Amino acid sequence: MERERTMTATAESTALAETVRRMLERVAPATSLVHEDGLDALLRRVDAALDDEIGLAGLLVPESQGGLGGELSDAATVATELGRACAPSRFVTATVLAGPLLADVGHAGPFGAACLVVPWGTAPGELLPRLVVVDGLVSGSVRSVAGVGDGPLVLPVTVDGETAVAIVSADAPGVGLAPVTSLDTTRPLTDVTLDGVAVQVLATGRRAVDALDAGLERAAVALAAEQVGLASWCLSTTVDHVQQRRQFGRLLGSFQALKHRLATLWIEVDSASVAAEAAATTTSDRAVLASAAQSMCSEVALHAAEECIQMLGGIGMTWEHPAHLYLKRALVDLNALGTPEQHRRRLATLVDLPPAG
Amino acid sequence: MSAADLEHLAARLLAAHPPASTDRLDFLRAQYDAGLAWVGKPVGRGGLGLTVSDQVVVDAALRAAGAPDNDPAANSIGLGMAAPTLLRYGTPDQVDRFLPPLWTGEEIWCQLFSEPGAGSDLANVSTSATLDGDTWVVNGQKVWTSGAQNARFAILVARTDPSAFKHAGLTYFVCPMDDPGVDVRPLRQITGEAEFNEVFLTDVRIPDSLRIGAVGQGWEVATATLNNERVAIGGGGAPRESGMIGVVAQAWRSHPERRRPVLHDRLMRLWIDAEVARLAAERVRRRPAHVTPGPGDSAAKVTFARIAQQLTALEVELLGDDGMRYDDWTMRRPERVSFTGRGPGYRYLRAKGNSIEGGTSEVLLNLIAERVLGLPAEHRPDKGIPWNESAR
Ligand SMILES: Cc1cc2nc3c(=O)[nH]c(=O)nc-3n(C[C@H](O)[C@H](O)[C@H](O)COP(=O)(O)OP(=O)(O)OC[C@H]3O[C@@H](n4cnc5c(N)ncnc54)[C@H](O)[C@@H]3O)c2cc1C
Numbered sequence: 130m131e132r133e134r135t136m137t138a139t140a141e142s143t144a145l146a147e148t149v150r151r152m153l154e155r156v157a158p159a160t161s162l163v164h165e166d167g168l169d170a171l172l173r174r175v176d177a178a179l180d181d182e183i184g185l186a187g188l189l190v191p192e193s194q195g196g197l198g199g200e201l202s203d204a205a206t207v208a209t210e211l212g213r214a215c216a217p218s219r220f221v222t223a224t225v226l227a228g229p230l231l232a233d234v235g236h237a238g239p240f241g242a243a244c245l246v247v248p249w250g251t252a253p254g255e256l257l258p259r260l261v262v263v264d265g266l267v268s269g270s271v272r273s274v275a276g277v278g279d280g281p282l283v284l285p286v287t288v289d290g291e292t293a294v295a296i297v298s299a300d301a302p303g304v305g306l307a308p309v310t311s312l313d314t315t316r317p318l319t320d321v322t323l324d325g326v327a328v329q330v331l332a333t334g335r336r337a338v339d340a341l342d343a344g345l346e347r348a349a350v351a352l353a354a355e356q357v358g359l360a361s362w363c364l365s366t367t368v369d370h371v372q373q374r375r376q377f378g379r380l381l382g383s384f385q386a387l388k389h390r391l392a393t394l395w396i397e398v399d400s401a402s403v404a405a406e407a408a409a410t411t412t413s414d415r416a417v418l419a420s421a422a423q424s425m426c427s428e429v430a431l432h433a434a435e436e437c438i439q440m441l442g443g444i445g446m447t448w449e450h451p452a453h454l455y456l457k458r459a460l461v462d463l464n465a466l467g468t469p470e471q472h473r474r475r476l477a478t479l480v481d482l483p484p485a486g
Numbered sequence: 487m488s489a490a491d492l493e494h495l496a497a498r499l500l501a502a503h504p505p506a507s508t509d510r511l512d513f514l515r516a517q518y519d520a521g522l523a524w525v526g527k528p529v530g531r532g533g534l535g536l537t538v539s540d541q542v543v544v545d546a547a548l549r550a551a552g553a554p555d556n557d558p559a560a561n562s563i564g565l566g567m568a569a570p571t572l573l574r575y576g577t578p579d580q581v582d583r584f585l586p587p588l589w590t591g592e593e594i595w596c597q598l599f600s601e602p603g604a605g606s607d608l609a610n611v612s613t614s615a616t617l618d619g620d621t622w623v624v625n626g627q628k629v630w631t632s633g634a635q636n637a638r639f640a641i642l643v644a645r646t647d648p649s650a651f652k653h654a655g656l657t658y659f660v661c662p663m664d665d666p667g668v669d670v671r672p673l674r675q676i677t678g679e680a681e682f683n684e685v686f687l688t689d690v691r692i693p694d695s696l697r698i699g700a701v702g703q704g705w706e707v708a709t710a711t712l713n714n715e716r717v718a719i720g721g722g723g724a725p726r727e728s729g730m731i732g733v734v735a736q737a738w739r740s741h742p743e744r745r746r747p748v749l750h751d752r753l754m755r756l757w758i759d760a761e762v763a764r765l766a767a768e769r770v771r772r773r774p775a776h777v778t779p780g781p782g783d784s785a786a787k788v789t790f791a792r793i794a795q796q797l798t799a800l801e802v803e804l805l806g807d808d809g810m811r812y813d814d815w816t817m818r819r820p821e822r823v824s825f826t827g828r829g830p831g832y833r834y835l836r837a838k839g840n841s842i843e844g845g846t847s848e849v850l851l852n853l854i855a856e857r858v859l860g861l862p863a864e865h866r867p868d869k870g871i872p873w874n875e876s877a878r
Contacts, residue, residue: 272808
């Protein structure tokens with residue numbers, strides 16, 4: 130019985146992966162990514178296809194609140210494909226993070242491309258809201274926010290010294306959105322300023338803290354899955370290259386110095402995919418596996434991207450080859466939603482391995 | 487010669503050509519003629535036949551007096567690669583013609599070595615040069631040519647005998663970049679800039695007087711150039727904490743709020759690596775002038791690339807959310823590569839090229855394994871057969 134259920138789930142997730150992969154090959158082929166002017170339009174097309182064509186809008190919002198009631202593992206499946214394509218999308222920041230967070234604090238929707246206004250480096254469990262609500266108004270700024278669009282802004286705030294979640298529309302008076310020249314051009318960041326903005330507080334205290342932590346943790350799991358997709362692309366692109374490129378009268382892939390590095394990388398990517406999948410499918414051990422996966426997948430993704438650039442040689446240093454986009458995303462996402470060592474520290478507490486001193 | 491002697495010579499130059507009232511180029515030419523351009527080079531060639539490290543004393547004295555420099559970053563290929571090659575293999579006439587304006591920076595040089603089919607395997611170049619009277623006619627495509635857009639001359643490796651063995655059919659030339667057959671097209675890099683180019687050579691005419699070394703000696707000459715390139719890229723002659731370690735150390739000092747224990751240990755390891763690499767470069771610079779760079783010097787370049795890449799990654803990680811930003815993606819054709827004039831993201835991305843340009847780290851490790859340690863060579867199916875019959 131249990132076994133059958135698992136098999137059906139695996140078949141469904143393979144089908145979903147294929148649907149998303151085919152869509153991305155059509156809508157966001159690697160060649161379209163290097164034209165940075167068109168990235169914003171590309172992001173809209175990708176998200177429209179995910180939300181409407183494939184029907185993933187509200188994926189993680191409970192059915193009772195008008196969503197699809199999907200599992201985090203479904204989201205991870207989608208994220209892996211987004212990583213493989215290095216596609217611009219607000220799937221992780223909106224569909225995985227901010228949308229269900231709003232549902233958690235009882236917001237009735239619509240959720241649109243909601244965005245949690247925190248620096249992209251914020252780790253689960255380490256969010257300290259710096260915005261303060263005074264007489265229903267908020268002033269302040271948050272730098273380097275990922276996923277800002279025209280959807281509602283979800284603000285971690287404090288009200289009377291208590292953590293709270295508030296919401297405001299992106300075009301409300303007093304909201305300033307300044308695009309940032311981002312290292313990862315496929316996930317552009319925004320500096321958000323608020324100048325006496327009237328916000329609606331949705332939840333305070335424990336409920337707000339739990340919703341924020343759970344949201345960041347979900348996103349960390351989805352990001353790990355995305356990093357696995359990214360790393361897989363880098364590995365397969367590199368393998369393809371060394372299968373074709375000849376120097377010294379030999380295929381580059383025949384040199385053991387490269388072979389062993391690629392084999393090592395394959396083992397790393399395989400381990401990373403186990404970690405990401407475990408984090409996405411567990412129902413009982415989420416925090417431990419999320420941090421383990423986020424720590425491992427971040428480092429594997431960057432290693433894969435760096436090996437790819439190196440083994441492509443001069444071609445890897447060109448703008449025209451998409452490898453650099455993967456490198457930039459891998460580098461930025463090393464620190465996204467917590468650095469690897471923040472996750473290891475969080476893990477250390479969870480598994481009772483306290484640091485020295 | 488003692489430091490005091492060198493300081494005395496510098497003082498004489500400064501007295502005869504006070505920097506404040508002397509035209510920049512006039513000063514640089516006088517410095518060259520006085521042998522104070524690069525004291526490690528021979529007398530009459532801008533030097534005094536001393537060791538490379540003696541230059542530090544001269545440069546310090548001249549800088550203290552406000553003398554201009556020759557903007558070495560704008561002509562790194564000329565200074566680091568073309569010059570030593572010309573000195574070793576050029577005729578006296580060629581050296582007389584090319585060296586002074588090369589040193590002063592009046593003439594910038596680039597390197598037309600790599601081709602789409604000849605990167606690590608440089609000896610595989612297929613750009614052809616055929617003799618027409620006393621002029622060579624050159625056809626082919628070069629790639630990854632840094633600074634070609636600024637260059638007046640190039641060092642060029644071309645195939646003059648396709649039926650000879652791969653390494654034996656090559657010849658080395660100086661290529662005038664203003665020849666109408668030279669077509670330079672920018673290639674944009676992952677940093678956003680177009681530092682390198684594709685260069686198409688169509689019936690480019692090079693007089694035989696611009697051949698460096700004998701016909702068929704190109705591989706030997708090119709190897710000398712590359713050995714010098716690796717020493718030049720590996721750097722040296724700089725005070726403690728200069729270059730990338732200086733930049734990252736500064737970032738660490740000025741961002742106490744960003745410091746993290748894990749990064750601190752990594753930083754300290756890299757600080758030691760950088761300091762030891764600097765000391766190793768000093769050892770090279772103290773070598774007598776007649777010792778030419780060899781395969782062992784590749785170690786410095788491999789190490790330099792690794793340290794640069796690890797340091798720049800560390801800086802980006804240190805800066806956290808700010809490290810996720812970039813200074814400017816605008817497509818430009820820069821005049822010089824400056825790691826310090828740009829942001830941490832640029833430094834990280836540009837440093838990726840350090841283990842590729844001038845011989846990849848993998849190729850240099852092969853070189854150390856085979857030429858320094860004497861380990862057996864990799865199987866080479868292209869050895870011992872005429873180039874035009876080899877599988878490429
Ligand atoms: C920023 C930059 C500036 C440059 N400037 C110049 C310039 O001004 N002039 C110029 O002529 N060239 C220049 N180059 C070109 C550079 O020298 C070549 O890119 C380099 O030699 C590698 O060649 P390739 O790109 O064809 O890569 P390939 O030779 O195809 O190598 C691809 C990968 O395979 C590895 N590999 C190759 N052979 C072996 C082997 N036997 N064993 C193990 N691994 C191997 C390489 O290490 C590399 O990782 C520049 C390159 C860069 C990145």
